[in-house]
Amino acid sequence: MGRAPCCDKASVKRGPWSPEEDAKLKAYIEEHGTGGNWIALPHKIGLKRCGKSCRLRWLNYLRPNIKHGGFSEEEDELICRLYISIGSRWSIIAAQLPGRTDNDIKNYWNTRLKKKLLGKRTQPSRRLLQNSEINTESNKPAASIGSTSSQAISTSALERMQLHMQLQGLYNPFSYLDINPLAWQNPYTLQNKTKYPMQGLEHEILNSNSTTTTSIEESLDSANLFGLQSPMLASDGVSADNSSSSSSVAGFQSTFCELLYGNNGCKSTQGGYLPEPDNLKEIIINQDESISWWPNGLDENASPFTCDNGVNYQPDMMLLQDYGLSGYGL
């Protein structure tokens, strides 16, 4: 049994708001406030609208000091940095941009900024589509498989990773920083590879940075860390160089981890490590120190890589190339 709807859809008006409706809502709220109850508000002022609709109209359009369009370069940069760091948490991003609404920023990102930063190719690759058709029970487009299939990497993670690399001006972060995941502290070993192959590695990544992200403030701070001082974004005017200092390495580790899993996959209310099963099957650190990428999970019947548990793995070269990741040591 589903939950009861918030209003009777047959008796409420839907679609675009008229100037009269806007005026009624604006006048009432400016004089009386919302009264702390959006559901009751439309009845009080004689609007045939759902309370949720009124709330949305007020927050996104009618309330004072709302800015529409005309995003500045600074705002673009901030949105980009925050998206890389915390993903599509639009309300948090909007809170950092006075006068902007989450809806506005979301629309701006999806329709313009993403294309501007990542280039025109926003459609999923044919390869990804093919794989999703083969390997998932649904025929949903690849753009949605990240959230619906435990076998698929999240689109957001891919975007954020690609964006991060693009802003770093590189496609092979390991060669750029002269680092390699296996060189990190207590490298992930094949023996640790169980159901979730990245678990051991991620644990080390998190430990090496001594803390997990536990608050919005820390998430926002992280937007300024992790190697995001890219040539384009460096706030001190000094372009990021190819330093392989420990801080850069640790930063990249964190970024890599976070890009793969997002904050949700790294947080725990106990302050410890909490894997996100949906995404943990997708990146493998190979025995030969290379990284493989399986967009739709592990192919247990293929070569060339065999794990201790007897399972074979096959990297998806075409997908790597599609995402400009052919330099991942494969």
Added chain:
DNA sequence: AACATCCCCAACCGCAATTAC
């Protein structure tokens, strides 16, 4: 000029979190 396609964005939807009782 007519039609098709693309693009933008306001609004909707469903779900999770929070609050009230």
Added chain:
DNA sequence: TGTAATTGCGGTTGGGGATGT
């Protein structure tokens, strides 16, 4: 403490204008 109501959020849709053929 459990349940229902409400709020807040992110993903998605669809109308309409812009652009291309």
